[in-house]
Amino acid sequence: MSKEKRIIVMKKHTVLFADDELHNIEALFAIAEAEGYSVKTCRNASEAVKMVEEGGVDCVVIDIMMDPGSNLSGADPHYAGLAAIDRILRVANHPPIICLSVISDQKIIDSLKKKGVLYLRKAETSTNKAWDLIQSKITGVYRVKR
Amino acid sequence: MDEQPTKKDYEHLQVEITKLRQQVRDLEAAKKEADRSKTEYTQNVAHQLAAPINAIKMNIETLENPKVSITRKQILLRSIYSQGTVLAHLIKNFSLMSHLEADHQLTDFREQPEDVNLYKLCVNFSNDYQPVGKYKNQDIFVEESEYKAATYPTVYVIKNLFAQVIYNLLENATKYADSDTKIIIGLRTSAQMIGPTVKSYGIPIPKDVASQIFDRGSRGEGARNLHPAGTGFGLYIARRIMEIHGGTLSVETNGKETTFIVQCPKKKG
Numbered sequence: 408m409s410k411e412k413r414i415i416v417m418k419k420h421t422v423l424f425a426d427d428e429l430h431n432i433e434a435l436f437a438i439a440e441a442e443g444y445s446v447k448t449c450r451n452a453s454e455a456v457k458m459v460e461e462g463g464v465d466c467v468v469i470d471i472m473m474d475p476g477s478n479l480s481g482a483d484p485h486y487a488g489l490a491a492i493d494r495i496l497r498v499a500n501h502p503p504i505i506c507l508s509v510i511s512d513q514k515i516i517d518s519l520k521k522k523g524v525l526y527l528r529k530a531e532t533s534t535n536k537a538w539d540l541i542q543s544k545i546t547g548v549y550r551v552k553r
Numbered sequence: 554m555d556e557q558p559t560k561k562d563y564e565h566l567q568v569e570i571t572k573l574r575q576q577v578r579d580l581e582a583a584k585k586e587a588d589r590s591k592t593e594y595t596q597n598v599a600h601q602l603a604a605p606i607n608a609i610k611m612n613i614e615t616l617e618n619p620k621v622s623i624t625r626k627q628i629l630l631r632s633i634y635s636q637g638t639v640l641a642h643l644i645k646n647f648s649l650m651s652h653l654e655a656d657h658q659l660t661d662f663r664e665q666p667e668d669v670n671l672y673k674l675c676v677n678f679s680n681d682y683q684p685v686g687k688y689k690n691q692d693i694f695v696e697e698s699e700y701k702a703a704t705y706p707t708v709y710v711i712k713n714l715f716a717q718v719i720y721n722l723l724e725n726a727t728k729y730a731d732s733d734t735k736i737i738i739g740l741r742t743s744a745q746m747i748g749p750t751v752k753s754y755g756i757p758i759p760k761d762v763a764s765q766i767f768d769r770g771s772r773g774e775g776a777r778n779l780h781p782a783g784t785g786f787g788l789y790i791a792r793r794i795m796e797i798h799g800g801t802l803s804v805e806t807n808g809k810e811t812t813f814i815v816q817c818p819k820k821k822g
Binding site for chain 1: 600603604605606607608610611612614615618620621622625626628629632635636688
């Protein structure tokens with residue numbers, strides 16, 4: 408019996424980083440890329456929603472304080488990311504969402520948790536830990552490496 | 554013998570009490586508003602300082618990751634440098650505020666005015682800010698021909714303070730100019746005055762609010778939308794610095810084109 412050759416093609420997952428200041432996500436971008444992920448970035452809330460609606464995004468990492476952009480122009484720029492999250496949650500089979508921000512308002516954080524959004528506070532979560540959590544949202548597995 | 558208060562006296566007293574109560578309510582409202590703006594200001598300052606520090610911290614942590622390529626690590630190092638530049642100038646802005654608010658004159662500063670070659674200074678700033686502009690693929694360059702035509706002029710200023718003016722203008726330009734655009738540092742001269750100009754293309758500043766953008770804490774609607782966090786101090790500080798040098802800072806807007814004009818008095822003799 409001849410040996411059957413099987414080629415397993417691993418799907419390259421795509422992470423979308425939405426932040427008005429790209430230097431904030433430069434480190435996570437580098438790790439995602441090094442881990443073989445495809446990375447997309449955008450600078451405003453409307454663009455983030457549009458990119459998710461277009462498909463091909465496996466995880467969204469989004470800031471709260473950002474430019475609302477043209478389709479969410481009524482949103483308060485201080486909370487435009489929240490408006491984008493609500494819109495993304497309405498997209499069928501939407502990808503997991505991770506909110507990476509500096510806000511400390513517990514009401515907002517609790518409300519995000521209720522919606523199934525993981526909240527990570529910038530500066531408080533180490534880059535490696537943040538990446539592990541992002542990866543676990545995509546793969547469903549949290550690996551304790553360190 | 555003491556007179557008994559009349560009904561009119563009581564009515565008058567009642568009116569006075571009502572007025573006082575209203576004054577107390579007004580003061581309470583003013584205090585609440587002051588507390589709110591103080592909290593907002595503190596949050597803004599904290600956010601402004603935390604953002605570059607956090608980016609630097611994350612980047613350093615990632616430099617240790619063996620999986621990250623050398624090319625990407627070089628990008629992270631450039632980012633650390635540019636965030637360091639932003640942070641240094643932010644801290645300087647905050648420390649300058651107290652001097653500028655106290656109506657200090659040039660002689661009140663530790664450093665003394667000196668002759669500063671405008672071209673060299675602008676080239677240095679342009680190089681310093683280049684990595685910041687790279688995030689949006691903005692090219693910052695100095696229009697050398699204009700400086701050459703004016704035989705590379707000097708101005709008599711406190712170098713560190715004057716530097717902060719240019720820094721603040723470049724910080725503004727990189728923040729609010731569109732991606733893939735040029736930020737041009739030119740030169741404008743008249744019979745009495747001379748100084749650099751910073752021209753960029755991005756969020757339009759409506760002509761009717763152009764004069765207000767130099768007010769303390771003022772931020773235009775377009776600027777607030779694009780970058781919600783911000784103190785609105787940069788242009789205020791820049792103008793105050795120019796005022797104490799006997800100079801001016803003004804703005805010209807034409808749709809998406811914005812030019813800030815720094816003018817110092819020419820040296821006599």
